[in-house]
Amino acid sequence: MPEDVLLNVKDIDVFYGTLQILWNVSLEVLTGELVAIAGANGAGKSTLLKTIAGMMHPTTGNIEFLGEDISRKNAYNIVTMGISLVPEGRGLFPEMTVSENLMIGSYNRNARALSKEQLCRVYDLFPILKERKNQMAKTLSGGEQQMLVIGRGLMSNPKLLIIDEMSLGLSPLIVNNLFQVLHEIKEAGVTLLLVEQNVWKTLHEADRAYVIETGRIVMSGDALKLCEEVEIRNAYFGV
Amino acid sequence: MDSLADLATPITMGILYGGLYVVIALGLSLVFGVMKVINVAHGDMVVLGSYIAFVASTSLGIDPILWLVLGIPLFFILGIVIQRFFLYRAFKMSADAALIIAFGLGLIIQNAEQLAWTPLSRSLQTSYSLKSFQIGEVYIPLVYLLDFIAALIIILIIHQFLKRTYLGQAITAASQDRQTAELMGINPARVYQIAFGISMALAAVGGVFLGLTFPFTPTSGVSFLIIAFGVIILGGLGSMTGTFIGGLIFGLSQSLGGTFLGPTGQLLVPFVMVIVILTIRPQGLFGR
Numbered sequence: 149m150p151e152d153v154l155l156n157v158k159d160i161d162v163f164y165g166t167l168q169i170l171w172n173v174s175l176e177v178l179t180g181e182l183v184a185i186a187g188a189n190g191a192g193k194s195t196l197l198k199t200i201a202g203m204m205h206p207t208t209g210n211i212e213f214l215g216e217d218i219s220r221k222n223a224y225n226i227v228t229m230g231i232s233l234v235p236e237g238r239g240l241f242p243e244m245t246v247s248e249n250l251m252i253g254s255y256n257r258n259a260r261a262l263s264k265e266q267l268c269r270v271y272d273l274f275p276i277l278k279e280r281k282n283q284m285a286k287t288l289s290g291g292e293q294q295m296l297v298i299g300r301g302l303m304s305n306p307k308l309l310i311i312d313e314m315s316l317g318l319s320p321l322i323v324n325n326l327f328q329v330l331h332e333i334k335e336a337g338v339t340l341l342l343v344e345q346n347v348w349k350t351l352h353e354a355d356r357a358y359v360i361e362t363g364r365i366v367m368s369g370d371a372l373k374l375c376e377e378v379e380i381r382n383a384y385f386g387v
Numbered sequence: 388m389d390s391l392a393d394l395a396t397p398i399t400m401g402i403l404y405g406g407l408y409v410v411i412a413l414g415l416s417l418v419f420g421v422m423k424v425i426n427v428a429h430g431d432m433v434v435l436g437s438y439i440a441f442v443a444s445t446s447l448g449i450d451p452i453l454w455l456v457l458g459i460p461l462f463f464i465l466g467i468v469i470q471r472f473f474l475y476r477a478f479k480m481s482a483d484a485a486l487i488i489a490f491g492l493g494l495i496i497q498n499a500e501q502l503a504w505t506p507l508s509r510s511l512q513t514s515y516s517l518k519s520f521q522i523g524e525v526y527i528p529l530v531y532l533l534d535f536i537a538a539l540i541i542i543l544i545i546h547q548f549l550k551r552t553y554l555g556q557a558i559t560a561a562s563q564d565r566q567t568a569e570l571m572g573i574n575p576a577r578v579y580q581i582a583f584g585i586s587m588a589l590a591a592v593g594g595v596f597l598g599l600t601f602p603f604t605p606t607s608g609v610s611f612l613i614i615a616f617g618v619i620i621l622g623g624l625g626s627m628t629g630t631f632i633g634g635l636i637f638g639l640s641q642s643l644g645g646t647f648l649g650p651t652g653q654l655l656v657p658f659v660m661v662i663v664i665l666t667i668r669p670q671g672l673f674g675r
């Protein structure tokens with residue numbers, strides 16, 4: 149695994165208006181890794197991801213992607229550079245068909261030329277989407293919708309795919325299938341950053357992990373080691 | 388009403404000139420879809436389209452419909468300029484600010500037209516203005532048929548554009564979820580510009596067919612704005628099929644209202660019908 153830093157978040161503070169949500173958050177993702185961020189409701193996980201994707205901007209600190217500062221860039225430029233965010237709550241285009249949803253994922257100029265091949269790749273990963281390709285996105289089941297937004301995220305040909313709360317509201321069986329696909333995606337050379345509330349599952353799948361609590365990173369490191377630490381902590385503090 | 392033909396005439400005429408409302412409403416609906424702002428100057432822009440075609444036809448002798456070859460790109464560019472340098476700047480502050488700018492723009496257009504062309508009523512006169520054609524026992528003015536054909540062509544073109552091109556899909560996506568659209572690499576400011584440019588191009592088309600169908604004055608825009616607004620809520624916000632059917636139904640009820648109740652019925656009947664339909668289907672005929 150090449151050890152170069154793909155994403156480097158350095159000491160960022162992020163506010164909603166005057167309300168500070170993230171405090172001094174730092175995080176690194178290396179090329180080829182699967183990194184997880186775990187934390188309770190309202191800890192600031194989605195805020196962190198939105199900031200990386202350019203939907204929000206840090207007041208201090210910066211974010212480097214492939215060595216370039218992206219912390220002031222707009223979301224629509226960042227996706228062109230190779231960061232694709234699959235937002236929380238799915239966010240598909242309900243009145244567009246499955247294939248239209250996928251194709252719009254390759255809107256950015258770096259992805260357009262490859263859109264046909266990418267589409268085949270996505271249909272290979274999620275054959276059900278191919279069967280449903282002419283159906284309105286809103287008519288899909290929850291699991292299929294999650295597949296659709298992951299597939300759409302891949303259509304932009306990302307170097308880094310970020311997924312917010314993939315497992316939310318899905319059955320364990322579907323979650324397992326999705327993780328299998330994520331491993332295939334990883335094998336194909338895409339770096340992954342996941343946010344999950346489902347800590348156990350995620351820590352078992354990830355290489356490294358960060359734990360975020362009320363806007364601060366409180367633990368980080370090798371995912372399996374973190375598993376043990378969390379276990380011990382829970383045993384002691386009964387959280 | 389003693390014979391069926393007496394009823395068939397207003398029905399056919401209403402449906403056909405309803406095509407004019409389709410064209411006007413589509414432009415309003417496209418911008419509303421992406422910006423969620425009712426462009427209150429849309430009617431005035433349509434009437435501006437009528438005046439410009441009037442000049443082209445009276446001073447340069449260009450047929451109004453032929454004029455569109457130039458008029459469409461001209462208005463498209465004008466739309467992009469207006470969006471980029473006026474509306475969007477206000478829109479970044481708030482949607483209300485954009486609304487006020489649009490309102491002001493409408494007033495400016497009206498007053499400029501009064502200065503340039505006086506408040507007198509005008510119309511676009513062509514060799515085919517007074518021609519009519521016959522279906523069975525019914526005689527229909529040719530321009531009404533042209534309104535309908537224009538609506539069909541416009542709906543097909545816009546539909547294909549929205550469905551088949553990346554830019555059209557970007558507009559569609561941004562209308563459904565602006566934030567997620569940005570995550571797809573879609574620059575919202577650009578989408579607003581294109582949508583507004585197309586809306587202005589449609590105003591150019593609407594203006595020509597308006598001028599061929601009805602007389603117009605600098606203040607005619609307001610009534611066409613209200614009609615277009617009625618059409619899109621009748622058909623269902625965001626639905627092209629809805630706008631198409633809505634426009635035709637609006638024309639139909641206006642025509643029947645006029646026939647049975649005289650001039651007062653012309654707007655009364657369609658709007659009463661809008662209210663009745665919305666009571667039964669609050670989302671409009673084809674709304675979701």
Ligand SMILES: Nc1ncnc2c1ncn2[C@@H]1O[C@H](COP(=O)(O)OP(=O)(O)OP(=O)(O)O)[C@@H](O)[C@H]1O
Nearest residue numbers: 164167169187188189190191192193194195196345
């Ligand atoms: N648009 C907003 N305006 C103001 N405050 C917000 C906004 N969005 C989120 N917050 C606040 O920011 C904090 C962090 O929210 P965030 O969505 O990042 O949490 P999260 O870790 O993703 O939670 P969850 O697991 O529930 O998704 C919360 O206290 C939330 O109330």
Ligand SMILES: [Mg+2]
Nearest residue numbers: 193194195236
């Ligand atoms: Mg969240």
